Amino acid sequence: MPPPDLLRLEGVSAGYGRVPALHAVDLALGPGETLAIIGANGAGKSTLLRAIMGQIPLLGGQIRFAGTRLDGRATHARARLGIGYAPEGRQLFPMLSVADTLELGAAREPASVRRARRNEMFVIFPKLLPLRDTRCGLLSGGEQQMVAIARALMGRPTLLVLDEPSTGLAPRVIAELYASLARLLDSGLAVLVAEQNARAALRFARNAVVCEDGHLTLRGPAKTLAADPRVAAAYIGMHDAGIWSAAPAGGASDAPI
């Protein structure tokens, strides 16, 4: 018997207005699993995550998290169920300090719990400790992304949903970020990450799906997909699988290839 699904999407269609940007998507993720959603810009990855977080209404299908139907629940209610969300563009509070931002991630907990968890975050992301009193707006891109992830972890989620965490980051910073994420997995956290940067995401996640024009076209173990020429083809204008597979192993780049 496989463990029951933590997150399950069945026939999910969603979009802006009445035009679906996501067509009948099925997806399942078990506790502690890692899944990367890769695909070109505008393929529907963010739309999929927004549908999961209730930022856009479903046009069809249903989403369950830990057995609970998410339909009709606002974003904050989904977060309270145990989904830590680091949205596209990070959505930090530019005028608030790192420490305050982290505490807000557990806003409903008593002060002692908030402080204890905040200090745990400084252990997981030691780079943030000297920046605790710095305003988020003054941080570098990599530091901001760490704060966004740490803030999402403050609510003790069972699922972490990351939307394009590598955007705007240097390859070395991306590698560092995914290394911190990998260390988190020991605690049994499940991670769903949407990435245009396929290489970094495929190296991190165990399984992956490819999103093209709002459909999930390929799925399988990340290692298998990393070597699949069709994955490269899923990116606009990229049909030369040779470049894809021959790419150097060290450091990811911002462009898919």
Added chain:
Amino acid sequence: MLTVITLALLGLLWGGVYLLMATGLNLIYGVMKVVNLAHGDFIVLGGLLAFSLFAEAGLNPLAAFPIAALVLFGIGAGVQFGLLERITAAGSEGELRSLLATFGLSYVVANASFLVWGSQFQSVPFLEGAVQAGPIAIPAGLLAASLAAFAATLLIHLWLTTTITGKSLHATAQSALGAASCGIDVRRVRLLAFALGSAMAGGAGALVITLIPFQTSTGGELTVHAFTLIALGGLGNYAGAWLAAELLGLTEVFAQFYLGSNAAAAVIYIVFIAVLVVRPQGLLGQAGRV
């Protein structure tokens, strides 16, 4: 010299009253990006409530202050829940809708007040003597109203900057999606912000009516005053609003003394325009700041 010192003190005290008038508007704008055009009418309503409490029950304006604030808190919550939350839209579309809605609301509040209190000017007599400090005499009523206004503003500011609920207001102002990701119910935060901002208007009204008489149609003028202050200070900027309030208080008192009250009304707007020409983001303003 003595005159200048006295005028400066008067100006600074008026600044405290202006600050309370503007802080509520600033809070609402900061959290919701809604310019509440009914803010001045809320101030007048708070003042007229204090008037009735004084006339009917002999209540001291300082005792009427929390009552007016509480009543306006309830009205603000009702307006947010029943009106503004239902017409939200993204971006400039939402700003235009809320502007039109609060514009209409200002007429509703002013006319409802008219039905209750009529059109005559009302005021509440309060501490009519003067406080003598050496050779300088300060009206006791202004001193008390100003200290109460400063204290209220300071309390709200401390609450906003030190408690987790206060910080969640800042967070919602800076990124509603970021706040929702934290499990913060942003609709509740907006309700709280609008109610609190309205309560500050109501409280300010109970103090201001002891200093200048109110008529139900005074609201528009007070909205412009409060809006001038926060535009001057940088929308959503608290330190800037404080500086602007003091600047406005000083300008007004000096202009009134040396140029007369008609000229004073014009001087305030000349200063306002001058600041906007030199620093369009406000005195301490930064784009996107809250």
